[in-house]
Amino acid sequence: MVGQQGLNLAVGIITSHFGDVVAKVCSCLLRRGSLSLQEIVRDIGLPPARVKNCLLVLVQHNCVQAYSVPRAVTQYMGLLDNILHRMRFPKFLGILAAEFDDPLCLALVEGLLQHGRLTFEQLVMRATSTKSERTMAIRDSLRGSLDQLIRAHYVERCPKPEPFISATSEDETSTARKRGSKLWTLEQKALAAAALLDAERFSGIGDINGDESNSNQLEEKAKGISASTNIGEKRKHEELEFDRETQAAINENEVLWRANFEKFIHCLKKKACVTSVRTRLSLDAAVVLEAMIESSNHKKAKENLVTSSLDEILEWVMKKPGGRLMTMQHVRTCLEELKCKSSTEDTKALYAIDLGEIVEECRSEEVGSLVLQRYGKDAYRMFRLLVKRCRPVETDNLAEITFVKKKEAPGILYKLWMDNYVHMEIAVAYPGEKRFLWKVNTSTLYEHILNDMYHAAANLSQRIAQNREQQQEIANQPANDIQSKEYDRLKNTRIILETSLLRLDDTLMLFHDF
Amino acid sequence: MGRRPAGALAAPMPSPKRPQRAPALGTAAPGGPQEQRLAHLSETERKAYDAIWRKGDMGMWTADLKAEMGLAGNMPTKIINALKGKGLIKDVVNYRNRGRKMVMAAEFEPNNEISGGSWYVDGDLDVEFISVLRPLCRRAVENGPGGVATLESIASSIRDSRAFKVDCSVQQIGEIMGALVLDGEVLEVTSTGKGEFVGLPPGKKCYRCPREGGGGPKMGAFGSIPCGVCPRIAECTPDGVISPKNCVYYDKWLSSLEF
Numbered sequence A: 001m002v003g004q005q006g007l008n009l010a011v012g013i014i015t016s017h018f019g020d021v022v023a024k025v026c027s028c029l030l031r032r033g034s035l036s037l038q039e040i041v042r043d044i045g046l047p048p049a050r051v052k053n054c055l056l057v058l059v060q061h062n063c064v065q066a067y068s069v070p071r072a073v074t075q076y077m078g079l080l081d082n083i084l085h086r087m088r089f090p091k092f093l094g095i096l097a098a099e100f101d102d103p104l105c106l107a108l109v110e111g112l113l114q115h116g117r118l119t120f121e122q123l124v125m126r127a128t129s130t131k132s133e134r135t136m137a138i139r140d141s142l143r144g145s146l147d148q149l150i151r152a153h154y155v156e157r158c159p160k161p162e163p164f165i166s167a168t169s170e171d172e173t174s175t176a177r178k179r180g181s182k183l184w185t186l187e188q189k190a191l192a193a194a195a196l197l198d199a200e201r202f203s204g205i206g207d208i209n210g211d212e213s214n215s216n217q218l219e220e221k222a223k224g225i226s227a228s229t230n231i232g233e234k235r236k237h238e239e240l241e242f243d244r245e246t247q248a249a250i251n252e253n254e255v256l257w258r259a260n261f262e263k264f265i266h267c268l269k270k271k272a273c274v275t276s277v278r279t280r281l282s283l284d285a286a287v288v289l290e291a292m293i294e295s296s297n298h299k300k301a302k303e304n305l306v307t308s309s310l311d312e313i314l315e316w317v318m319k320k321p322g323g324r325l326m327t328m329q330h331v332r333t334c335l336e337e338l339k340c341k342s343s344t345e346d347t348k349a350l351y352a353i354d355l356g357e358i359v360e361e362c363r364s365e366e367v368g369s370l371v372l373q374r375y376g377k378d379a380y381r382m383f384r385l386l387v388k389r390c391r392p393v394e395t396d397n398l399a400e401i402t403f404v405k406k407k408e409a410p411g412i413l414y415k416l417w418m419d420n421y422v423h424m425e426i427a428v429a430y431p432g433e434k435r436f437l438w439k440v441n442t443s444t445l446y447e448h449i450l451n452d453m454y455h456a457a458a459n460l461s462q463r464i465a466q467n468r469e470q471q472q473e474i475a476n477q478p479a480n481d482i483q484s485k486e487y488d489r490l491k492n493t494r495i496i497l498e499t500s501l502l503r504l505d506d507t508l509m510l511f512h513d514f
Numbered sequence B: 001m002g003r004r005p006a007g008a009l010a011a012p013m014p015s016p017k018r019p020q021r022a023p024a025l026g027t028a029a030p031g032g033p034q035e036q037r038l039a040h041l042s043e044t045e046r047k048a049y050d051a052i053w054r055k056g057d058m059g060m061w062t063a064d065l066k067a068e069m070g071l072a073g074n075m076p077t078k079i080i081n082a083l084k085g086k087g088l089i090k091d092v093v094n095y096r097n098r099g100r101k102m103v104m105a106a107e108f109e110p111n112n113e114i115s116g117g118s119w120y121v122d123g124d125l126d127v128e129f130i131s132v133l134r135p136l137c138r139r140a141v142e143n144g145p146g147g148v149a150t151l152e153s154i155a156s157s158i159r160d161s162r163a164f165k166v167d168c169s170v171q172q173i174g175e176i177m178g179a180l181v182l183d184g185e186v187l188e189v190t191s192t193g194k195g196e197f198v199g200l201p202p203g204k205k206c207y208r209c210p211r212e213g214g215g216g217p218k219m220g221a222f223g224s225i226p227c228g229v230c231p232r233i234a235e236c237t238p239d240g241v242i243s244p245k246n247c248v249y250y251d252k253w254l255s256s257l258e259f
């Protein structure tokens, strides 16, 4: 669960993208959970029409999902993760640029990110500025590019606009107003009800009835019919043709498309894992991991477990710039270095790696570095030991193993405990003699650090906004030497701040999304 | 009463003498060569000596002596001083509780429970010794065949370097390696028997240095911005007294980075 600071950051993002009024509505939803239009109106005291418009903006940009429950008016809920993903759009486009040479693909996704959700017709209009340009040729290329993006799961059909949750009891609806486990159950139910099945979600624009297999069946039927001379059947064929055209028109004019954030985040996770292996293990191990990931790309996207056969890995390693020089023996050594689990299936050697383990290692590295920065080397060593041991360790014992002076260990541990980095237990060895035991509870620690990181990201954004305003002020004044120097200084500062925010966001994803 | 001659590490070749602490039980037993000296003790002194001697290398807390013998006033101090004067007992420091006055029969060397083990001198962490041993261990890993070393090979390379007068045990080296691993200066790896591990049995625990000359932890994204290490983060709000807008930590950080 995202803490208070995560909500603040999300509201900050909405304020800077859509202004204060939309942010007010969004903040109300994020803080109070699911609400009806009337409840929002009552809460923030704005006219219903304005609130409705704000909700429409938020729905359009995939930041709010509507749903209905029995005997209640439509409920709206804020989608926190989707709001936070808004600061990752440049990263998403970077992934696409690296994978697709086609500028149309980039333009299509750019359009979807900018406008939230669009029909194909709207995408065509966006890509072509004049009517004369809207020729069949450009339409066909756009259709091809969109299909390509859908096949690769970068673009998806939007979920159902307002699913109905019938299984919810009244009791649950009323408790939904309070933040708690039941609320999440209800919201998760709503999200699950809104989600389309994969076959429909990723059926291309040319597909009819939302399913490729259906479309094939249709074609086969059509072929069979054309061979026959039966008039009744011919009519059926015509109906079918008509259905196909209607469906195509619906697909182009009514079906809404949006960028699939899940896929982009998964790509970023893979990229982070490869980078981590490159710095932690070796360049070659990173090449092999990348090859493993790419060769298994067509398989289930969401899963952490990546499995590939040796042949597939070798084939993909060859495609890499540094890969051509690697012998099979060397690739095998790298697979061992990566601690891949090997098995055989139908005489094929299979290798599997759990990306979750790499992510966990990155998290622990990040937290360790924070402890080092904040509390010094002795604290770092003690902290790492506690993480490694996973069970409580007594103060003196801890100091001995980590070579920390016995006099200093309690002070350091106390500081770590005060800041919630370690957990303390008191054991009574014998009457009058207390012993302090320490351990690290990673899940609560991660939650605490994540909250602080959201706070830091909001602070960085505020500094960036402040910097932007200062730059604007200077730009509006008549230019002189001092001012142009100051302008340059602000520009440099902004680069530092923005780079820091991008890096911090990578870490946020590491702890929250990966 | 250090177990290592003072200034040993200041010499060009550090040579800390780390004596074995096995007590010479035979010589201390009543009836042994000590007997003559013991003959001159008063009855109370003799009883006190026996009580202390029975505690062996664990030493005896003076308060326990007082209670055990039912002594009153400054009697315990007098007896202890007399025994010390005759060279029969000595003071020892309990590294866990330095304020607790402890004595031990002269023939014994403090047990690890009392001295804190091989890394402690007079109850204090032997920082000097450790700071010499650590880089030697790391270098032994770097110089190992293929940049890989086992615990035994590190211990033998330290022994061959003759850096210390007394051998460091494999266990001691293991403890130092544990700390180096925690610091991220070396990595613990398992031999595959192939490649860089050629000649080492598969499954054997080994050490190697991080690649690309890296050592120690990298600076994380959060730790490298002011908020990551800020002591006031809990009080910091967008429009509060402590706020990013007027944050001095930020100003300092930016001015140190600006080009």
Ligand code: SF4
Pocket: A459, B226, B227, B228, B230, B231, B232, B233, B236, B237, B242, B243, B244, B247, B248, B249, B250
């Ligand atoms: S903005 Fe400044 S005061 Fe606020 S948390 Fe960051 S460093 Fe601390």
